[in-house]
Amino acid sequence: MSLFNILNVSGSGMSAQSVRLNTTASNIANADSVSSSVDKTYRARHPIFEAEMLKANSLQNSSPGVSVKGIVESDKPLLKEYSPDHPMADGDGFIYKPNVNVMEEMADMISASRSYQMNVQVADATKTMLQQTLRMGK
Amino acid sequence: MAINFDNALGVHQYSLGVRAQRAEVISSNIANANTPHYKAQDVDFASAMKAASSHQQGLSMSQTADKHFDLTALSQQHVQYRTPTQADTGDGNTVDTQKEQAAFMQNSLEYQMSLGFLEGSFSGMRKALRGD
Numbered sequence: 258m259s260l261f262n263i264l265n266v267s268g269s270g271m272s273a274q275s276v277r278l279n280t281t282a283s284n285i286a287n288a289d290s291v292s293s294s295v296d297k298t299y300r301a302r303h304p305i306f307e308a309e310m311l312k313a314n315s316l317q318n319s320s321p322g323v324s325v326k327g328i329v330e331s332d333k334p335l336l337k338e339y340s341p342d343h344p345m346a347d348g349d350g351f352i353y354k355p356n357v358n359v360m361e362e363m364a365d366m367i368s369a370s371r372s373y374q375m376n377v378q379v380a381d382a383t384k385t386m387l388q389q390t391l392r393m394g395k
Numbered sequence: 396m397a398i399n400f401d402n403a404l405g406v407h408q409y410s411l412g413v414r415a416q417r418a419e420v421i422s423s424n425i426a427n428a429n430t431p432h433y434k435a436q437d438v439d440f441a442s443a444m445k446a447a448s449s450h451q452q453g454l455s456m457s458q459t460a461d462k463h464f465d466l467t468a469l470s471q472q473h474v475q476y477r478t479p480t481q482a483d484t485g486d487g488n489t490v491d492t493q494k495e496q497a498a499f500m501q502n503s504l505e506y507q508m509s510l511g512f513l514e515g516s517f518s519g520m521r522k523a524l525r526g527d
Binding site (some may be wrong): 287 | 407
C-alpha cells in the first residue's frame with residue numbers, strides 16, 4: 258500500500274536528519290576541545306546520506322527512503338596555536354584546536370532542523386489522507 | 396441495467412491511485428533532500444492515468460530466470476526525473492525542497508478532491524439503493 262510507504266520514507270528522513278543534528282551538536286560542543294597532539298584532536302564529523310535504492314523492490318523503486326551511509330571526519334587542517342603557558346601544550350609549546358567551523362555548523366543545524374520539520378509535515382499530511390480514506394463512504 | 400461500479404465511480408478511482416503514487420514519489424524527494432547525487436522524480440500524470448485506467452495492470456508475466464525483464468518496472472515508466480531549475484550546487488542533488496513541499500501539498504489536496512468525488516458517487520449509489 259503506497260500511502261503507508263510514505264510513512265516509512267518520511268520516517269527514514271527524520272531519522273537521517275536527527276543523526277545530522279546529533280553530529281552538529283557534537284561538533285559544536287567540541288569546538289573548543291584543545292589537545293596536545295594532532296592524533297588526539299577532535300575533528301568535525303558529518304554524516305553522508307544515501308538513497309535506499311537496494312532495499313526497495315522492483316515495485317517501489319521509484320520512491321526510496323534515505324539512510325546514513327556513514328559518518329566521515331573532516332580532513333581540513335587543524336588549528337595549531339603557540340601557547341606555552343597552556344597546561345595542554347606539547348614539548349614545543351603548541352596546542353591543537355579542532356577544525357570545527359562553528360558558523361558552518363550553525364547553518365547545517367538550521368538546514369537539518371528544517372528538513373526534519375518538512376518530513377514531519379509530510380507524515381502529518383499523509384496521516385490526514387489515510388484517515389480520510391478510511392472514513393470514505395461512512 | 397445492473398449497477399456497475401466501474402461506471403458509477405468513473406475516473407476517480409484511478410486518479411486516487413495515481414495521486415497516492417505521486418505522494419509517495421514526492422515524499423521520497425523530500426526525504427532525500429540532502430542526499431548527494433539524488434535526482435528528484437515526479438509522476439507524469441497523463442501517462443500514469445492512461446496506464447491506470449487501461450487495465451494493463453492485470454497483465455503480468457512470470458519470471459523463471461534472474462535475467463528476465465521485469466515487466467512491472469517497464470510499466471512504471473510514468474515516473475520520470477525532474478528538470479533542475481538551477482545549476483548544480485556541488486553535490487549532484489536536484490531536489491528543490493520548496494517546490495517539492497508545494498507539490499506535495501497540492502497533490503494531497505487533489506487526493507482529497509478525488510476522495511470527495513468518490514464519496515459523492517457512493518452516497519449517490521446508497522441513495523438509489525435505499526429509494527427514500
